[in-house]
Amino acid sequence: xxxxxxxxxxxxxxxxxxxxxxxxxxxxxxxxxxxxxxxxxxxxxxxxxxxxxxxxxxxxxxxxxxxxxxxxxxxxxxxxxxxxxxxxxxxxxxxxxxxxxxxxxxxxxxxxxxxxxxxxxxxxxxxxxxxxxxxxxxxxxxxxxxxxxxxxxxxxxxxxxxxxxxxxxxxxxxxxxxxxxxxxxxxxxxxxxxxxxxxxxxxxxxxxxxxxxxxxxxxxxxxxxxxxxxxxxxxxxxxxxxxxxxxxxxxxxxxxxxxxxxxxxxxxxxxxxxxxxxxxxxxxxxxxxxxxxxxxxxxxxxxxx
Numbered sequence: 001x002x003x004x005x006x007x008x009x010x011x012x013x014x015x016x017x018x019x020x021x022x023x024x025x026x027x028x029x030x031x032x033x034x035x036x037x038x039x040x041x042x043x044x045x046x047x048x049x050x051x052x053x054x055x056x057x058x059x060x061x062x063x064x065x066x067x068x069x070x071x072x073x074x075x076x077x078x079x080x081x082x083x084x085x086x087x088x089x090x091x092x093x094x095x096x097x098x099x100x101x102x103x104x105x106x107x108x109x110x111x112x113x114x115x116x117x118x119x120x121x122x123x124x125x126x127x128x129x130x131x132x133x134x135x136x137x138x139x140x141x142x143x144x145x146x147x148x149x150x151x152x153x154x155x156x157x158x159x160x161x162x163x164x165x166x167x168x169x170x171x172x173x174x175x176x177x178x179x180x181x182x183x184x185x186x187x188x189x190x191x192x193x194x195x196x197x198x199x200x201x202x203x204x205x206x207x208x209x210x211x212x213x214x215x216x217x218x219x220x221x222x223x224x225x226x227x228x229x230x231x232x233x234x235x236x237x238x239x240x241x242x243x244x245x246x247x248x249x250x251x252x253x254x255x256x257x258x259x260x261x262x263x264x265x266x267x268x269x270x271x272x273x274x275x276x277x278x279x280x281x282x283x284x285x286x287x288x289x290x291x292x293x294x295x296x297x298x299x300x301x302x303x304x305x
Contacts, residue, residue, distance in 0.1 A: 004094040005098045013064055016061065017060075019052070038069050085112045098122060106130065126176065153268060168222065170191075174189075199230065225249065
């Protein structure tokens, strides 16, 4: 059997580990052949690929990013790939394609599958917004990065009596904001799934200051948006890949809160640091007894405060 593998969409920790697993399983377990398409579906369409043997994946287990590269593809080119799926499979002599990616990648994979190409999709996204799976790889690392950031920002916020607005990734799903916000002890969490009321945030901060807690941390997903009419809000245009170009809800919300509260509010945009770097190497057997998921650690901490 000849297997094709590619990575598409945004990167995240763990991609190389999956590529390595595919190659090791195919070669040592079944004596199959593996080729890797470079830069996602673009490589599939343009014929850019290379053989993947054990030497090619040696030492990549804990490396961040992807050795195959990744790129987003315009929708018309994805349709082009679907229309020629059978021809592409014959051209490259592949018996199955393994695309590793998130929402857009697996949507394209479904199109290829419907067009007759055998496909096995691997769910990868830090947003954790893929159906039929509880956890997508990359998500836990992103939550850990955001949680640590909020832990650090709380001390500087308290020292300077500031309101910190921390913007994390999450276009349509607020899992990163929800879990990192809970784990990091954010005092307000804004999700894409539910428009937020700015008045509620203002009231929460004012009540904290009245109780002597003269700081606040608010975690907001990049795709979160205020309830209509609750504040001036700039929406972005749709790009060539069908995604909204967000105008920075973290910045906009910080400006609005500072205006209404009369207190210093600072935005912190975590951005791509959430999806970069290497995956954590801690295993269940080596993890300290006090460790666990971030929200479990946070629950234990808050009970003592």
